[in-house]
Amino acid sequence: xxxxxxxxxxxxxxxxxxxxxxxxxxxxxxxxxxxxxxxxxxxxxxxxxxxxxxxxxxxxxxxxxxxxxxxxxxxxxxxxxxxxxxxxxxxxxxxxxxxxxxxxxxxxxxxxxxxxxxxxxxxxxxxxxxxxxxxxxxxxxxxxxxxxxxxxxxxxxxxx
Numbered sequence: 001x002x003x004x005x006x007x008x009x010x011x012x013x014x015x016x017x018x019x020x021x022x023x024x025x026x027x028x029x030x031x032x033x034x035x036x037x038x039x040x041x042x043x044x045x046x047x048x049x050x051x052x053x054x055x056x057x058x059x060x061x062x063x064x065x066x067x068x069x070x071x072x073x074x075x076x077x078x079x080x081x082x083x084x085x086x087x088x089x090x091x092x093x094x095x096x097x098x099x100x101x102x103x104x105x106x107x108x109x110x111x112x113x114x115x116x117x118x119x120x121x122x123x124x125x126x127x128x129x130x131x132x133x134x135x136x137x138x139x140x141x142x143x144x145x146x147x148x149x150x151x152x153x154x155x156x157x158x159x160x
Contacts, residue, residue, distance in 0.1 A: 005042030010068045010093065012040045014058045017092040028057035045069070064097050 015025050026036040030053050038044040039054075046054070048062075048071055055062040066072040081103055085096045 007045075007065070007068045008040040008042040011054060011058075011065070013093045014060055015040075017094045018058055020058070025054070025057055029053040058094075060094060060097050061101055 015022070020028070022036060022040070023033050026033040029036065029050070031050060035044065036054075039046050039050075046069070048066065048069075051065040051069060051071075052062040055065045063072060082100055085091065085099055088096070091099070
C-alpha cells in the first residue's frame, strides 16, 4: 500500500498547489468526497478511469497520475532534465509536471522531424531533384535613377 499512499500524497499536493478544496476536486472529478479523501490518505487505489477524471479536474496529465499509481512506467529520454526538475525545490509539483510535458513534446517533435529528414520517401526525392535541375532566372539589375536636368530659366523668363 506504500505506492497507493504515495499516489494519494501526490494528488493532495497537486490539489493544494491548485488551490482547490477536497470538495471542489471531488465535484470536478465526479467522485464522492469520502472516496477522494480515502484516495488521498492511501486507503483506496483508484482505477485508471478515476485517475483520468482527477487529472482532468487538476489540469495535469493523466500519464503523471498513471506513473504515480504504477500503471505506467516513467518514460526514458529526459533523464538528466527530469532529475533536475524533480530535485528543484523552488518548483511546485504541478510546475515540474508542466515543464516535463513541454520538454517531452519538444523531444517528440524533434524525433518526428529527424525521422522525416533521414527517411525521405520516393516522390519527395524525385520532386526535389526535378526542382534542382530547373534553371533559375538571374535577378534583374537595378539601375540607379539619374536626376533629370531641367533647363535654367533666365530673369527674362526664357531659357538659357
